[in-house]
Amino acid sequence: MKNSERHQNAVDKLTGIAQEVYDQLDGGKIPKMMIPLRTKSNIRFDSKAAVWKYGKAMGARSAKKLTGAQMLLRTMYMLEFIEDMIKDSKSSTLREMYYISEGWPKAKFSAQDESNMLAEDLEIITGCMREDFKLRPEEDGARVMGNITIQETDRKGKKKKINCRDDVGDSGYGVPYNVEKEKIEFVDSDADFIIAIETGGMFDRLVENKFDEDAHAVVVHLKGQPARSTRRFIKRLNEEMKLPVVTFTDGDPWSFRIHASIAYGAIKTAHISEYLATPTAEFVGITASDILNYELPTDKLNDKDIQALNAEKTDPRFKDEFWKHEIDLMLEIGKKAEQQALAKYGLDYVTDTYLPEKLGQLGILK
Amino acid sequence: MASIAHELAKNQKEISVSEFFEKNKQILGFDSLTRALITSVKETVDNSLDACEDASILPEILVKIEKMDNTEYKLTEEDNGPGIVKAQVPNVFARLLYGSRFHTRAQRRGQQGIGVSAVVMYSQLTTGKAATVRSKISDEDTAYECDLILDTKKNRPERLREDRVIWDREHGTSIQVHLKGKYMGGKQSVFEYLKGTAIVNPHAKITFVPPEGVPIVFERASDQVPPPTKPVMPHPEGVELGELLSMAKYTESLKMTSFLSSEFSRISNRVAKEVCELAGVPPEQRPTKLTLEQAGAVLEAMKKVRIMAPETDCLSPIGETLIRKGLKNVLGDVKAEFYAPPITREPKVFAGNPFIVEVGIVYGGELSKEEPVQILRFANRVPLMYQQGACATTQAIENVDWRRYGLEQRGGHGIPFGPAIIMVHLASTKIPFTSESKEAVANIPEIKEEIELALKACARRLKTHLNKAEKKSKAKVKFEIVQDIIPMIAEKSAKIVGKPVPELSGTITKIMNVVWIDDEVSYEKKRHHVLVRIYNYTPKSQGFHLHMVVPFDKIDPKSLELQPLEVRDGNKVTWDIKRVSSTEEFQLKFDLTGLSQEEYGENEVYVSGIDAASVIGVDVLPGDWDLEHLKITGELPVDEGAAAEEGEEEDVDYDEGAEVIKDEE
Structure with a gap:
């Protein structure tokens, strides 16, 4: 679909939402919208795409209650705002849209999370992507280091070839928010795999130790819970350049969820899992077993950590034997560890010993 | 108390009074410097209030504390009481256990004659200085003034100086003592003591001049002097062996029968003979x-x-109206949201002593939500400052399940948490204290039960108010939805689809689907204006009965447009609201005359003949309407209405799922 067609399609779908609300009011009914429930109990494994997507359970957003009524009003404002942007060929960041709501009487968002969620709700209902609504996230600056060459179309429309090792500084190539074909194309690669890293400290350690060159790796810094563009970038590299993906994070429940959002799909964006998730991604560590096997320095699990681990036990994405074992083990030892805890054995230990051992077990490094 | 008397009487010959005082400092309330100062204020103020009450005078009391050096203070206490005749002054102020209240029983602040003389004694022992007493009675031109000390060997007063002085007041008594003490703020302080005193003595004007800072005046909130309490003889039911022996020893009667019939209540000559036989x-x-x-x-x-x-007619409770006035007057600065109508229970008896329990609750405003409630304990109009935990009052509060009444309480036991002050007053001809220091009411089952019943009755009134407030806020939310949000949704959606704005009454009545009743009462020019608004936000027209608790004889007939269907007990009024059409409003209005503002603070409105779920703003008629509503003291049923209301939602609510869907921390 061309850009203009996609935008027209979005306008039609959004107007359809307003029409439905209008018809309910005109018929003397209480207006409501039905939306798939975005909960962990309503995600189902899609075996065709090998990712987790929303199931059939629906929730109602009804004007009967104050929150529902306010959300419906916000929806109307947002529809109008998006349609105006499309008409005027403008676009806005999600943050800008949050601030735009300052001028919406009775419908101001109280936090950006709320406006982001509503934008996602609209994606789910219309089947469009937020880009189709002319909404974009802020740059999140995820970084890439490794011997791959991409071609980026810059803001002036010029196509630039960039080698993500030789043409960039030590901080690597910055991933833009739009990583679709019209923006980024992959030209060439001399890498064997992608390693996605949770923390900046570990990214820098691997870069300084020249792990990208020695191990033929593309090192990607996730910056915590990765943005859509980072996940999409990794997925495209995986599919188009046929590069296997591994994730390397801290050893705690939140890091397990970072891996899950890359490999299985995040609950929050399960409507576009097949577009963002890399089902073949493997988890390197830190696992609870690593904590024991490598005798890593640890911190005690806090109450929130324990709650998160227990929640993961009922999360369908963590239902396999590997995760069951690691989650139970972490609860049993009551400890967590940072990936940089490996420095206990020296700065080179992670690249000389830990990663070769772990990647060897996964069959990625021989 | 009798045991002290005996001990003292016995020991007078052997040991000096000062030795006795030293040994019993704690009992007498002088065991710490802070407490000594509070006790001194308490004893003198109690005396003044009792004296004024006896003479039916509206008390005006001055308490002034001056700091002399590090630990020495000068306390001046002054009243406008009837004064004391010259001959009695030394005995009243400088002789321990002098007084007439020993064998007769009456609801008095001071229960034996140890109070004010102990202050003089303490002052003398700690500073070596004499007390100065001045008193004037109304038929004399000048006041009598003297400096007094107590001869600690003989327990006899000694005058160091006496004089007649000009005093520009008609009658009254003042006492000035120097004593070692410590002036402090906080929960147990002279200020709190006087504040409490002002609450339960709304007829008194109390001026307090602290050592530093500005004078504080607790203004009079009522012009009614409590009727003087009638002394009664002890009832046989509560008399103990020792007491009987001591009474027999000191009686003036010459025969057993006359002794029994003249010194006990409810014993006639005939009964006395029967007893002797x-x-x-x-x-x-x-x-x-x-x-x-x-x-x-x-x-x-x-x-x-x-x-x-x-x-039981020997008791003088404060009464519901005056408790409320006293609380409002003194606690005005907390800007309470609600003063629960206080409860004054019927007199009851323990061990032959009649007693009455009174309870008031102040709620909301600037009171802290996170802290335990404040407890104000009173016995015979005297604040109890110490030993809160040991007091039957506190234990009764702990026994009530306050969660039923809208306060937080872990496990339904213990002192509740929340923005409330709970006031308990026990009036009796004999307050059973846990010890001689008179700070905690003993755990007498009859008394504790009465306190619990009174607390529950008052708490029930609080809960009624809270229910009403909650329903009103729910109603407000619905109003916001139908009045603001729905019209805006309609306008926006119409604009987006390019059609005219739809008519909304169908949607609005479906969302509200209630009859909304809003009541208000305002007071101006000695009239209460009562307005009850009935909005029908249901798709059908509605008819029902509306009930109010209102003194019907105070309703100005000219102001009443709709005549009631029925008036029961003079204050249970029922109107027949025949028909209010869908989306229409009906108003019931009337004025009350001849009531003070406090006497009618909040409307009590109920409905019947309509489904409870379809009315907001008021409650449906309670089942005990016919059983005299105000006397009900049983437990409230747990409110299940709210749960049922949520349950009728057929769809899962998209926005109110508790589950966090984010993968981040």
Whole structure:
């Protein structure tokens, strides 16, 4: 679909939402919208795409209650705002849209999370992507280091070839928010795999130790819970350049969820899992077993950590034997560890010993 | 109290009074410097209030504390009481255990004559200085003034100086003492003591001049002097062996029968004879000859003979109206959201002593939500400052399940948390204290039960208010939806689809689907204006009965447009609201005249003949409407209405799922 067609399609779908609300009011009914429930109990494994997507359970957003009524009003404002942007060929960041709501009487968002969620709700209902609504996230600056060459179309429309090792500084190539074909194309690669890293400290350690060159790796810094563009970038590299993906994070429940959002799909964006998730991604560590096997320095699990681990036990994405074992083990030892805890054995230990051992077990490094 | 008397009487010959005082400092309330100062204020103020009450004078009391050096303070206490005749001044102020309240019983602040003389004694022992007393009675031109000390060997007053002085007041008494003490703020302080005193004595004006800072005046909130309390003789039911023996020893009666009939209540000559016969004691025997065995037999006999229950008209409760006035007057700065109508229970009896329990609750405003509630304890209009935990009052509060009444309480036991002050007043001819220091009410089952019943009754009124407030806020939310949000949704959606704005009454009545009743009462020019608005936000027209608790004889007939269907007990008024059409409003209005503002603070409105779920703003008629609503003290049923209301939602609510869907921390 061309850009203009996609935008027209979005306008039609959004107007359809307003029409439905209008018809309910005109018929003397209480207006409501039905939306798939975005909960962990309503995600189902899609075996065709090998990712987790929303199931059939629906929730109602009804004007009967104050929150529902306010959300419906916000929806109307947002529809109008998006349609105006499309008409005027403008676009806005999600943050800008949050601030735009300052001028919406009775419908101001109280936090950006709320406006982001509503934008996602609209994606789910219309089947469009937020880009189709002319909404974009802020740059999140995820970084890439490794011997791959991409071609980026810059803001002036010029196509630039960039080698993500030789043409960039030590901080690597910055991933833009739009990583679709019209923006980024992959030209060439001399890498064997992608390693996605949770923390900046570990990214820098691997870069300084020249792990990208020695191990033929593309090192990607996730910056915590990765943005859509980072996940999409990794997925495209995986599919188009046929590069296997591994994730390397801290050893705690939140890091397990970072891996899950890359490999299985995040609950929050399960409507576009097949577009963002890399089902073949493997988890390197830190696992609870690593904590024991490598005798890593640890911190005690806090109450929130324990709650998160227990929640993961009922999360369908963590239902396999590997995760069951690691989650139970972490609860049993009551400890967590940072990936940089490996420095206990020296700065080179992670690249000389830990990663070769772990990647060897996964069959990625021989 | 009697035990102190005996001990003192016995020991007077052997040890000095000062030695006795030293030994019993704690009992007398002088065991710490802070407490000594509070006790001194308390004893003098109690005396003044009792004196004013006896003479039916509206009390005006001044308490002034000046700091002399590090630990020495000068306390001046002054009243406008009837004054004390010259001959009695030394005995009243400088002789321990002098007083007439020993064998008779009455609801008094001071229960024995140890109070103010102990202050003089303490002052003398700690600073060596004499007390200065000045008193004027109304038929004299000048006041009598003297400096007094107590001869600690003989327990006799000694005058160091006496004089007649000009005093520009008609009558009154003042006392000035120097004493070692410590002036402090906080929960147990002179200020809190006087504040409490002002609450339960709304007829008194109390001025407090602290050592530093500006004078504080607790203004008078009522011009009614409490009626003087009638002293009563002890009722046989509560008399103990030792007490009987001591009474027999000191009586002026010459025969057992006259002793029994003149010094006990509810014992007539005939009953006295019966008792003597049953006990095997000659009716003609001199009471002073009564032996221990005989006394025991008399007690047994008094238990067997049928004796009428004690009189209860000797008690003077503060009363519901005045409790409320007192609380409002003194606690005005907390800007309370609600003063629960106080409860004054009917008199009851323990061990032959009549007593009455009163409870008031102040809620909301600037009171802290996170802290335990404040407890104000009073006995015979005197604040109790110490030993809160040991007091039957506190224990009764802890026993009530406050969660039923809208306060937080872990496990339904203990002191509740929330923005509330709970006031408990116990009035009795004999307050049973846990110890002689008179700070905690003993755990007497009859008293504790009464306190609990009073607390529950008052708490029920609080809960009614809270329910009403909650329903009102729910109603407000729905109003916001239908009045603001729905019209805006309609306008926006119409604009987006390019059609005219739709008519909304169908949607609005479906969302509200209630009859909304809003009531208000305002007071101006000595009239209460009462307005009850009935909005029908249901798709059908509605008819029902509306009930109010309102003194019907105070309704100005000219202001009442809709005549009631029925008036019961003078204050239960029922109107027939025949028909209010869908989306229409009906108003019921009337004025009340001849009531003070406090006497009618909040409307009590109920409905019947309509489904409870379809009315907001008021409650449906309680089942006890016919049983005199105000006397109900049972437990409230747990409110299940709210749960049922949520349950009718057929769809899962998209926005109110508790599950966090984010993968981040």
